[in-house]
Amino acid sequence: MRISELAERGGVTVATVKYYLREGLLPPGTPVSARMADYGESHLERLRLLRLLREAGRVPIARLKAVTRAVDAGDTFHDVFGAASDALAPEPRPPGPQRDEALAQVEGLLATAQWEVRASSPDREHLAGVLETISELLGHPLPDEVLAPYVRAADDLARWEIAHLDLERGRAGVLRQMAMGQVLLGEALMALRRLAEESYSSRRFGRGPSPRD
Amino acid sequence: MRISELAERGGVTVATVKYYLREGLLPPGTPVSARMADYGESHLERLRLLRLLREAGRVPIARLKAVTRAVDAGDTFHDVFGAASDALAPEPRPPGPQRDEALAQVEGLLATAQWEVRASSPDREHLAGVLETISELLGHPLPDEVLAPYVRAADDLARWEIAHLDLERGRAGVLRQMAMGQVLLGEALMALRRLAEESYSSRRFGRGPSPRD
Numbered sequence: 001m002r003i004s005e006l007a008e009r010g011g012v013t014v015a016t017v018k019y020y021l022r023e024g025l026l027p028p029g030t031p032v033s034a035r036m037a038d039y040g041e042s043h044l045e046r047l048r049l050l051r052l053l054r055e056a057g058r059v060p061i062a063r064l065k066a067v068t069r070a071v072d073a074g075d076t077f078h079d080v081f082g083a084a085s086d087a088l089a090p091e092p093r094p095p096g097p098q099r100d101e102a103l104a105q106v107e108g109l110l111a112t113a114q115w116e117v118r119a120s121s122p123d124r125e126h127l128a129g130v131l132e133t134i135s136e137l138l139g140h141p142l143p144d145e146v147l148a149p150y151v152r153a154a155d156d157l158a159r160w161e162i163a164h165l166d167l168e169r170g171r172a173g174v175l176r177q178m179a180m181g182q183v184l185l186g187e188a189l190m191a192l193r194r195l196a197e198e199s200y201s202s203r204r205f206g207r208g209p210s211p212r213d
Numbered sequence: 214m215r216i217s218e219l220a221e222r223g224g225v226t227v228a229t230v231k232y233y234l235r236e237g238l239l240p241p242g243t244p245v246s247a248r249m250a251d252y253g254e255s256h257l258e259r260l261r262l263l264r265l266l267r268e269a270g271r272v273p274i275a276r277l278k279a280v281t282r283a284v285d286a287g288d289t290f291h292d293v294f295g296a297a298s299d300a301l302a303p304e305p306r307p308p309g310p311q312r313d314e315a316l317a318q319v320e321g322l323l324a325t326a327q328w329e330v331r332a333s334s335p336d337r338e339h340l341a342g343v344l345e346t347i348s349e350l351l352g353h354p355l356p357d358e359v360l361a362p363y364v365r366a367a368d369d370l371a372r373w374e375i376a377h378l379d380l381e382r383g384r385a386g387v388l389r390q391m392a393m394g395q396v397l398l399g400e401a402l403m404a405l406r407r408l409a410e411e412s413y414s415s416r417r418f419g420r421g422p423s424p425r426d
Binding site: 081114123156157181190197198199202203206 | 265269298302303322328329331334339346347349360367368391393394400401407409413414416
């Protein structure tokens with residue numbers, strides 16, 4: 001397809017496609033004349049991935065390069081997934097005096113859940129940062145049994161998500177499904193949880209008891 | 214207790230306590246002399262709530278006032294919860310051409326899940342915005358059966374969370390537990406899900422297959 005069709009089907013402007021080509025985020029097409037090139041389905045899939053990461057995941061251009069390098073260089077789907085996951089992970093909170101204790105709690109959780117996670121995953125530090133903040137606010141670490149329902153929910157969802165990936169769409173397609181799951185379905189899950197909380201709050205408290213101060 | 218003890222136990226500076234008193238976010242203490250006042254456990258609980266919302270939920274001062282008004286005026290725990298939940302909800306994405314369709318999907322989800330949610334909840338619009346973005350990226354609406362595991366996970370967590378609230382700590386205490394659940398345990402859940410996804414990705418893809426382009 002021509003660049004104009006690629007842009008239209010990818011839901012971006014021709015200027016954006018040209019920018020991605022210049023930046024090396026999109027591989028060049030097959031030249032058909034001095035000023036024209038032909039683009040295929042893999043370009044379209046890559047373009048949709050970039051749009052998802054940019055618009056929905058608010059991933060800055062510099063990090064997009066890290067993701068596309070991983071898509072191009074990764075050996076297995078798992079390598080590709082790890083690199084993309086790292087690019088999408090939020091910045092961990094700056095460490096405080098209880099960070100080591102929180103990191104030890106994270107290691108314990110991973111061992112109990114039997115999750116195999118790279119030592120380099122930024123989510124260990126990120127989760128430890130959240131647990132440390134909770135510990136500061138409570139005045140004591142959050143007990144493991146309070147975290148257990150969240151670990152179970154994460155395990156159930158992740159098992160389902162990874163089992164349902166459609167491999168037919170190649171690297172960029174699988175990555176787009178992974179990124180959509182992490183970013184957009186993550187946001188949907190947070191909204192659904194707030195809606196469900198409101199409903200259970202209504203059932204438990206809708207007709208009282210009135211709070212005492 | 215004196216203002217210095219209140220500040221220390223609440224983990225903030227005396228200047229911050231004075232600022233909250235001036236802004237009406239913290240009710241005045243009981244005067245013991247012309248220049249001194251006495252503060253109780255309810256002040257400490259309120260201070261911890263404000264700190265959680267400010268530091269962990271990144272709620273701006275203007276919104277803190279809406280939350281504290283709700284704590285002070287709400288009739289039942291459920292009223293208090295609704296007002297706080299609204300203050301913590303993210304801004305919905307600006308509506309596009311498929312927003313009405315997405316809002317109809319949200320109504321259908323709520324009916325199927327049998328969740329009772331106020332018509333005014335900003336999370337209807339927020340969830341519809343996420344579903345609209347997914348629909349744009351996929352080229353078709355996300356099927357309800359793909360959302361079903363997220364609805365189930367949200368239902369399980371919310372039921373557990375609301376059932377385990379400790380009412381003994383009064384309005385501000387319950388609200389602090391709710392806010393911690395929505396903000397910090399929400400962040401923890403997202404990190405746990407990424408960790409679990411990495412683990413299931415490792416099991417499914419760790420030794421191949423290599424991706425085709």
